[in-house]
Amino acid sequence: MNRRKALENLRVVLVGTLYGGNVGSACRAMANCGVRELRLVAPDPGLTWEFAERMAVHATDILAERRTFATLAEAVADCVAVAGTSRRGGLYRRHFADSREVAPELLGLAETGPVALVFGREDKGLLNEELLLCTHVVQIPASPDYPSYNLAQSVLLLCHELYRAAAGPARNRELESSPPATADLRGRMLAKLRAYLLATGFMQEDNADHMMEGFGRVFARGVRTEADAKLVMGAVQQAGWALDAAKRRG
Amino acid sequence: MNRRKALENLRVVLVGTLYGGNVGSACRAMANCGVRELRLVAPDPGLTWEFAERMAVHATDILAERRTFATLAEAVADCVAVAGTSRRGGLYRRHFADSREVAPELLGLAETGPVALVFGREDKGLLNEELLLCTHVVQIPASPDYPSYNLAQSVLLLCHELYRAAAGPARNRELESSPPATADLRGRMLAKLRAYLLATGFMQEDNADHMMEGFGRVFARGVRTEADAKLVMGAVQQAGWALDAAKRRG
Numbered sequence: 247m248n249r250r251k252a253l254e255n256l257r258v259v260l261v262g263t264l265y266g267g268n269v270g271s272a273c274r275a276m277a278n279c280g281v282r283e284l285r286l287v288a289p290d291p292g293l294t295w296e297f298a299e300r301m302a303v304h305a306t307d308i309l310a311e312r313r314t315f316a317t318l319a320e321a322v323a324d325c326v327a328v329a330g331t332s333r334r335g336g337l338y339r340r341h342f343a344d345s346r347e348v349a350p351e352l353l354g355l356a357e358t359g360p361v362a363l364v365f366g367r368e369d370k371g372l373l374n375e376e377l378l379l380c381t382h383v384v385q386i387p388a389s390p391d392y393p394s395y396n397l398a399q400s401v402l403l404l405c406h407e408l409y410r411a412a413a414g415p416a417r418n419r420e421l422e423s424s425p426p427a428t429a430d431l432r433g434r435m436l437a438k439l440r441a442y443l444l445a446t447g448f449m450q451e452d453n454a455d456h457m458m459e460g461f462g463r464v465f466a467r468g469v470r471t472e473a474d475a476k477l478v479m480g481a482v483q484q485a486g487w488a489l490d491a492a493k494r495r496g
Numbered sequence: 497m498n499r500r501k502a503l504e505n506l507r508v509v510l511v512g513t514l515y516g517g518n519v520g521s522a523c524r525a526m527a528n529c530g531v532r533e534l535r536l537v538a539p540d541p542g543l544t545w546e547f548a549e550r551m552a553v554h555a556t557d558i559l560a561e562r563r564t565f566a567t568l569a570e571a572v573a574d575c576v577a578v579a580g581t582s583r584r585g586g587l588y589r590r591h592f593a594d595s596r597e598v599a600p601e602l603l604g605l606a607e608t609g610p611v612a613l614v615f616g617r618e619d620k621g622l623l624n625e626e627l628l629l630c631t632h633v634v635q636i637p638a639s640p641d642y643p644s645y646n647l648a649q650s651v652l653l654l655c656h657e658l659y660r661a662a663a664g665p666a667r668n669r670e671l672e673s674s675p676p677a678t679a680d681l682r683g684r685m686l687a688k689l690r691a692y693l694l695a696t697g698f699m700q701e702d703n704a705d706h707m708m709e710g711f712g713r714v715f716a717r718g719v720r721t722e723a724d725a726k727l728v729m730g731a732v733q734q735a736g737w738a739l740d741a742a743k744r745r746g
Contacts, residue, residue, distance in 0.1 A: 274642075274646060274649075278642050278644075278645050280639035280641065303646075305642065387663060388529065389528055389530035391527065392524075392527040392528050392555065394528075395528050395652075396521065396524060396553075399524075399525060399652050402645075402649050402652065402653070403652070403653075403656060406653060409638070413637060
């Protein structure tokens with residue numbers, strides 16, 4: 247099974263959720279991360295489904311296809327791994343894993359069968375007996391000054407780590423639509439610039455090398471791709487032509 | 497300046513925000529990640545501050561201390577770097593950076609001065625002229641099926657990357673409150689278990705090696721720390737005593 251497919255084996259399990267808005271926001275966060283299946287364990291009777299609908303926006307299908315269970319044990323019965331989220335430590339919570347470090351392992355397990363990502367109540371989190379059902383206890387780091395994330399935001403942060411793990415390493419190169427500029431192309435660009443700046447009288451031969459160091463530094467930072475370099479070269483070329491034409495006229 | 501301090505140099509800038517709930521949720525996400533300063537650019541006149549208050553929960557101080565500006569240029573005038581978020585590509589948006597890859601660079605810049613993290617309108621994002629004010633354009637990867645994150649969740653994901661960058665690499669070891677079990681401790685634990693399982697008649701000398709391979713495998717996976725190993729040893733020891741006592745009585 248490929249890693250993207252493995253995302254479909256993730257089950258977001260919300261235990262005793264109080265607020266509909268959090269359920270809806272969780273659905274949207276799941277959809278943003280390619281996670282599709284929502285399971286609710288004994289949601290609060292006062293939960294407002296209208297808010298859930300509203301916050302799910304374009305992920306109402308996930309909300310509509312949710313499955314509801316009476317207990318966490320029933321909700322995770324078919325899962326090969328159960329990752330509970332908790333921010334509290336304690337005697338039986340020694341085996342905390344960092345959400346980013348554990349993501350590849352959880353994704354690997356999801357290639358073999360359903361994996362539950364379990365989130366507790368807005369006020370009390372997961373109970374000890376619920377954490378005992380977990381094969382992993384996951385902690386999402388936060389500022390000590392305000393360590394408690396909103397429920398839907400915890401769902402987002404963990405699902406995003408799994409999406410990242412499935413997508414593989416971040417890839418700026420793929421985000422760039424142009425290949426990196428070669429040293430040769432950079433050099434030709436700077437040569438064009440040098441000739442133009444001499445022609446404009448911005449610098450003279452005796453201080454040109456010194457001044458070009460500055461431009462070299464600027465473009466070394468700024469020019470990353472062929473497209474960048476060709477854009478600069480094109481502008482300099484045109485400026486040179488304009489200058490020549492003006493000189494001929496004058 | 498240390499990296500934690502650098503978080504205080506981050507400025508979350510929300511441009512033309514429509515919904516108060518998103519402003520409040522953004523405040524909470526900022527507080528969760530140790531980011532303190534909120535700047536608003538021309539928020540929608542219909543924005544409901546009551547919802548903002550409610551969603552900020554324990555981060556209402558960030559909301560109360562917000563600064564409001566008429567234009568993005570004014571809001572980021574004092575910033576040494578301006579990171580705009582966008583999910584759309586296009587001719588002048590080639591210099592996309594991945595939110596995770598760019599976080600350490602942005603944090604490094606924040607050690608030298610204020611750095612703006614800029615988020616556009618819920619419906620239209622940032623305008624081209626606003627993106628032209630940005631030194632970085634940041635993309636937060638998402639599922640192609642539903643690539644648009646809620647505004648407050650985009651704020652959370654980028655602030656969390658910066659918090660991670662400030663906190664340094666994820667550290668499961670620190671999360672463990674007990675040192676790793678040594679091979680010697682593991683060996684003594686398994687020897688105790690072997691003696692006990694022979695005493696109970698669960699296995700005999702002739703098949704003990706074979707059966708212990710199975711337990712070896714299980715505990716190799718399950719026993720990571722001294723605390724784990726001592727817990728198992730303690731249970732086996734007690735079971736052995738109980739068995740002896742029962743045999744003496746019988």
